[in-house]
Amino acid sequence: xxxxxxxxxxxxxxxxxxxxxxxxxxxxxxxxxxxxxxxxxxxxxxxxxxxxxxxxxxxxxxxxxxxxxxxxxxxxxxxxxxxxxxxxxxxxxxxxxxxxxxxxxxxxxxxxxxxxxxxxxxxxxxxxxxxxxxxxxxxxxxxxxxxxxxxxxxxxxxxxxxxxxxxxxxxxxxxxxxxxxxxxxxxxxxxxxxxxxxxxxxxxxxxxxxxxxxxxxxxxxxxxxxxxxxxxxxxxxxxxxxxxxxxxxxxxxxxxxxxxxxxxxxxxxxxxxxxxxxxxxxxxxxxxxxxxxxxxxxxxxxxxxxxxxxxxxxxxxxxxxxxxxxxxxxxxxxxxxxxxxxxxxxxxxxxxxxxxxxxxxxxxxxxxxxxxxxxxxxxxxxxxxxxxx
Amino acid sequence: xxxxxxxxxxxxxxxxxxxxxxxxxxxxxxxxxxxxxxxxxxxxxxxxxxxxxxxxxxxxxxxxxxxxxxxxxxxxxxxxxxxxxxxxxxxxxxxxxxxxxxxxxxxxxxxxxxxxxxxxxxxxxxxxxxxxxxxxxxxxxxxxxxxxxxxxxxxxxxxxxxxxxxxxxxxxxxxxxxxxxxxxxxxxxxxxxxxxxxxxxxxxxxxxxxxxxxxxxxxxxxxxxxxxxxxxxxxxxxxxxxxxxxxxxxxxxxxxxxxxxxxxxxxxxxxxxxxxxxxxxxxxxxxxxxxxxxxxxxxxxxxxxxxxxxxxxxxxxxxxxxxxxxxxxxxxxxxxxxxxxxxxxxxxxxxxxxxxxxxxxxxxxxxxxxxxxxxxxxxxxxxxxxxxxxxxxxxxxxxxxxxxxxxxx
Numbered sequence: 001x002x003x004x005x006x007x008x009x010x011x012x013x014x015x016x017x018x019x020x021x022x023x024x025x026x027x028x029x030x031x032x033x034x035x036x037x038x039x040x041x042x043x044x045x046x047x048x049x050x051x052x053x054x055x056x057x058x059x060x061x062x063x064x065x066x067x068x069x070x071x072x073x074x075x076x077x078x079x080x081x082x083x084x085x086x087x088x089x090x091x092x093x094x095x096x097x098x099x100x101x102x103x104x105x106x107x108x109x110x111x112x113x114x115x116x117x118x119x120x121x122x123x124x125x126x127x128x129x130x131x132x133x134x135x136x137x138x139x140x141x142x143x144x145x146x147x148x149x150x151x152x153x154x155x156x157x158x159x160x161x162x163x164x165x166x167x168x169x170x171x172x173x174x175x176x177x178x179x180x181x182x183x184x185x186x187x188x189x190x191x192x193x194x195x196x197x198x199x200x201x202x203x204x205x206x207x208x209x210x211x212x213x214x215x216x217x218x219x220x221x222x223x224x225x226x227x228x229x230x231x232x233x234x235x236x237x238x239x240x241x242x243x244x245x246x247x248x249x250x251x252x253x254x255x256x257x258x259x260x261x262x263x264x265x266x267x268x269x270x271x272x273x274x275x276x277x278x279x280x281x282x283x284x285x286x287x288x289x290x291x292x293x294x295x296x297x298x299x300x301x302x303x304x305x306x307x308x309x310x311x312x313x314x315x316x317x318x319x320x321x322x323x324x325x326x327x328x329x330x331x332x333x334x335x336x337x338x339x340x341x342x343x344x345x346x347x348x349x350x351x352x353x354x355x356x357x358x359x360x361x362x363x364x365x366x367x368x369x370x371x372x373x374x375x376x377x378x379x380x381x382x383x384x385x386x387x388x389x
Numbered sequence: 390x391x392x393x394x395x396x397x398x399x400x401x402x403x404x405x406x407x408x409x410x411x412x413x414x415x416x417x418x419x420x421x422x423x424x425x426x427x428x429x430x431x432x433x434x435x436x437x438x439x440x441x442x443x444x445x446x447x448x449x450x451x452x453x454x455x456x457x458x459x460x461x462x463x464x465x466x467x468x469x470x471x472x473x474x475x476x477x478x479x480x481x482x483x484x485x486x487x488x489x490x491x492x493x494x495x496x497x498x499x500x501x502x503x504x505x506x507x508x509x510x511x512x513x514x515x516x517x518x519x520x521x522x523x524x525x526x527x528x529x530x531x532x533x534x535x536x537x538x539x540x541x542x543x544x545x546x547x548x549x550x551x552x553x554x555x556x557x558x559x560x561x562x563x564x565x566x567x568x569x570x571x572x573x574x575x576x577x578x579x580x581x582x583x584x585x586x587x588x589x590x591x592x593x594x595x596x597x598x599x600x601x602x603x604x605x606x607x608x609x610x611x612x613x614x615x616x617x618x619x620x621x622x623x624x625x626x627x628x629x630x631x632x633x634x635x636x637x638x639x640x641x642x643x644x645x646x647x648x649x650x651x652x653x654x655x656x657x658x659x660x661x662x663x664x665x666x667x668x669x670x671x672x673x674x675x676x677x678x679x680x681x682x683x684x685x686x687x688x689x690x691x692x693x694x695x696x697x698x699x700x701x702x703x704x705x706x707x708x709x710x711x712x713x714x715x716x717x718x719x720x721x722x723x724x725x726x727x728x729x730x731x732x733x734x735x736x737x738x739x740x741x742x743x744x745x746x747x748x749x750x751x752x753x754x755x756x757x758x759x760x761x762x763x764x765x766x767x768x769x770x771x772x773x774x775x776x777x778x779x780x781x782x783x784x785x786x787x788x789x790x791x792x793x794x795x796x797x798x
Contacts, residue, residue: 015693022686029683064599232497239566244597245507246565247493264751275418276683282411283687290408290694 005315005322016323019287023327023362026280030361031335033273034354036266039346040197049157049191050100051133052251054226057099058218058238060246069210076213079241083220088230091131091221094208096123099217100132100193101254110182110204112164112175119160119202123212128205131221132191139171139186142207146185153207155186160202182206195258197266199346277365284369288320292377299377300385309378316377320370321363328359391722398723402730405698408691415684416731416774417738422680424739424767425746428757430673432581434653435762439520439578439585445618446517447625448584448655449476450610454642463642466490468607469593469600473511475631481624482613486510486517489596489608491587494565496550503549505564508587509596509609515541517614518585525558525573532572533592540569541590543577545753564589565597579755583656584610605638605645613649625649677770685778692724692782696789703786704794713787720786724779725772732771736764 009016066072076094083092097104098120107120128134129141137158146153151174161170175182182204190200208216222230231248239246292299299312307315335355339348402409436443449472453464472487479485491506515527520541528539540562542550551557561568569591578586593600615624628649637643648655657666696703703716736759743757 018686018690018693022683022690025683025686061598064602228497228500228502231495231502232500235495235497236566245492245494247504248495248502272422272680275422276680279411279415279418279684279687282414283691286408286411287690287694 002318002322005318008319009322009326019284019323020327020330022280022283023324023366024331026277026365027327027331027358027362028334029273029276031331031354031358033270034357034361035338035346035351036269038354038357039199039350040262040266042347042350043192043197043199046190046192046200049135049189050193052100052255054222054224055131055251056220056222056231057102057249057251057254058220058246059097059249060218060238060242061244062214062216063243069213072213073210076216079218079238082237082241083218086234088223088226089220090223091127093125093128093131093219094123094213094216095125095128095219096121096212097215097217098122099219100191100251101195101258103258110164110175111177112173115164117160117164117202119156119204122203122205123208123216124155124205125208128219129188131219134191135189137187137189138169139184141186141188146207149183151181151183152209153185154182155188155205156184157188157190157200157203159190159200160204161187163202195255195262197259197262281365281369284320284366285372288316288370289373289376292316292373295377296380296385299380300382303380304382304386312380313371313374313378316374317367317370320366324362324366328362332359394719394722395726397719398726401695401699401723402727405695408695412688412691412727413731413734415687416728416771417734419681419684419774420732420735420767420771421738421742423677423770424735424759424763425742425757426673426677427763427766428739428743428759431760431763432755432757435760437582437756438576439518440582440652441519442517442614443652445615446652447482447613447615447621447649448610448652449613449628449647449649450584450655452605452645452647454605454637454639455644455646456641457644458641461642463606465606466608466610467647468602468604469509469596469609470603471605471607472609472611475635476611476613476628477511479613479624479627479631481615481620481627483616484513484517484614486514486612486614487593487609488514488584488590488612489593490583490610492608496562496564498550503546505546506586506588507564508590509593509600510590511593514590514612517612520575520585523574523576524556525571528572528592533594536594537592538567538569538595539572539592540564541573541575542571543575543588545577546588547574562589567595569595577754579752581752581755584612605635621651681770681774681777685774688778689781692778693785696782696786699786700789700794703789704791707789707791707794716787717780717783720783721776721779724783725775728771728775728778732767736767 062072063075066075080092080094083089096106098106105120106122107118109116109118111117124142126142126144126146129136134141139155141155142153154175156164156170164170164175165173170184170187173184175184188205191203192198192200193203194201235246235248238248302312302315303309332355335351335358337343338346339351342348440446450466451464452467452471453462455462466489469487469489472485477485477487488508488510491508493504493506496503496505512528512530512533520527523544525541527541528537532539542557542562546562547557550562551560557571557574560571562571563569569589575590580586613624613628615621625648628647632645632647635645637645654666657669706716740759743759746752747756
């Protein structure tokens with residue numbers, strides 16, 4: 001049966017060639033859409049790893065009259081004391097500018113046993129874990145006891161641990177070479193701090209040192225239900241104390257705008273792609289429908305020699321499916337290159353799932369487009385069809 | 390002759406309504422995407438309010454300091470000191486507008502938080518950029534030198550901060566914990582215009598950072614207004630000369646690069662060293678070709694199917710001596726007529742979509758329009774589209790044997 005269908009298609013290869021190309025290109029479009037969707041969903045499904053509700057960010061630039069590191073630290077401590085005295089503020093930590101959901105990043109390479117791994121670096125204070133409610137998986141977070149440790153302590157995230165140490169225990173290991181050695185004291189659950197739809201990246205947290213206060217940001221955990229009245233009071237107090245321009249942001253609002261940066265282009269892409277597919281579906285439907293009108297004689301003859309209406313319509317749908325199989329084989333050949341060559345650095349599973357979805361989608365699309373023309377063909381009466389000749 | 394082709398084309402379109410619908414849907418939708426894209430690009434590139442002097446302006450928006458030994462580099466906007474000291478004193482430009490890139494701060498009205506983008510400017514800023522004042526006027530050089538706390542605000546800020554009041558000039562607005570007297574209100578500018586967009590414009594002298602700090606890097610950019618376009622090379626040369634004589638700030642970073650460039654070029658080199666313009670053009674062309682590929686294939690397929698419908702007509706014409714060339718030509722013209730119909734629909738759809746984008750809050754204050762440039766490009770695209778999707782089917786059609794063509798019916 002299938003062999004017969006192949007023969008039918010081969011006989012009209014010139015005409016079918018363009019149809020195959022069209023299906024092939026639509027397959028690639030669908031593959032791209034599904035890759036994007038699967039990738040976003042895959043990221044969305046990951047746990048956030050921290051708690052961003054009721055966390056505020058204070059951006060400020062250090063006063064220019066304070067230049068040396070010790071006075072900057074002193075200045076930061078004074079600010080901290082002042083903020084702690086407010087009952088609405090529960091926890092507070094100074095950190096580097098790459099706070100969650102901000103657009104600034106800072107990364108560098110870390111070396112362990114000759115293996116170099118890139119990771120986002122964050123400066124964090126002892127209370128950072130409490131402000132963001134970070135989940136510790138192993139070891140501990142920084143404490144004041146680390147003031148005296150000889151090797152700088154760091155906390156790494158799960159992803160970096162897997163990449164750097166594999167199944168080994170990470171706590172206690174030393175990263176890097178002297179004199180820039182770092183000692184891993186804890187492993188935290190991955191923080192999805194770049195937004196809901198962004199992939200998780202390697203992260204390494206260093207304890208805030210005196211040099212870090214030059215370019216710092218303040219993270220505040222406030223009591224639930226704290227309103228704008230308190231915020232304006234806080235703004236005034238901080239503005240007077242710091243003296244330079246400041247801005248207060250809320251992490252939950254930052255997340256919304258960060259997500260928008262990813263969602264808007266994706267939505268535009270999906271709208272464009274779906275219009276392309278509607279276009280293709282209509283075209284496919286039209287061409288198949290037309291072909292049936294052209295093949296009335298052949299179908300009439302088949303009916304006359306005993307083929308049932310059902311088998312005629314099955315044949316036509318089958319032909320369309322074989323045609324799309326050609327396109328899918330060529331398409332899959334190209335699509336499979338993406339995971340093989342590791343294009344865009346997405347996990348291979350994303351491409352594989354997207355590939356399956358795309359194949360199923362094209363088959364369903366072709367069946368839907370061929371069903372009505374097939375049904376029409378089944379309704380052809382042999383006598384009428386043959387009479388026309 | 391063309392009139393006949395036109396008549397035939399209309400007759401064919403009327404014959405199979407479903408196929409006509411598919412063809413028109415594909416064409417109009419493709420054109421809609423391209424027109425909306427073109428309108429957006431045009432909006433970013435053309436000299437819109439308030440940067441109407443863009444065609445005779447050069448922009449200095451960044452400086453790069455390189456360390457050739459360690460392959461390090463620092464780049465970013467410039468300091469007020471640098472621009473005021475080295476650029477304002479240049480002889481060739483007519484005027485130099487200096488302004489900071491906008492920085493966000495907060496203000497609180499009636500327990501509601503407003504995020505305000507603040508921009509510090511010099512006095513010439515108001516001459517180089519043609520802001521439309523709804524009320525009041527810009528602050529003067531005298532006021533700047535006195536360090537007066539005066540401000541020009543955007544219309545949006547006026548609405549959000551003061552509510553529905555007719556006049557706010559002379560009233561006070563609090564931002565970043567300081568009271569400023571409102572001197573004027575200007576029509577708002579969308580954020581797509583980095584140099585001119587802002588909610589609160591203030592004299593540089595009231596900035597909380599030290600504007601006289603003797604460093605090259607900072608948060609300011611400059612727009613150099615030339616007397617005419619022909620002065621561009623002179624200005625560029627003068628600036629290049631200044632940059633080449635700059636003493637390095639840091640002994641390691643001893644290569645200093647900064648250029649006065651036209652708007653598009655200066656922004657593309659900001660993010661992408663080198664030939665940013667070529668890259669952007671390639672990306673846009675690739676996107677347009679990709680969007681056009683599927684509808685073109687689709688149209689070719691449908692056109693090929695429709696040939697058979699007309700095989701008797703083709704057979705008769707051939708039998709009476711029409712050459713293949715005539716037939717090909719006729720078919721292409723018909724197809725172009727069809728694409729023109731599609732384009733007309735596409736223009737209608739894109740007009741609706743642009744209205745929706747303009748009225749939605751997606752990008753506030755943006756005003757996308759279909760102007761002559763956009764129209765011109767869409768007509769070119771339409772023509773290319775018509776040719777691409779018409780040539781192959783026409784060639785196939787012209788090769789039909791008379792006998793087969795006549796026998797088919």
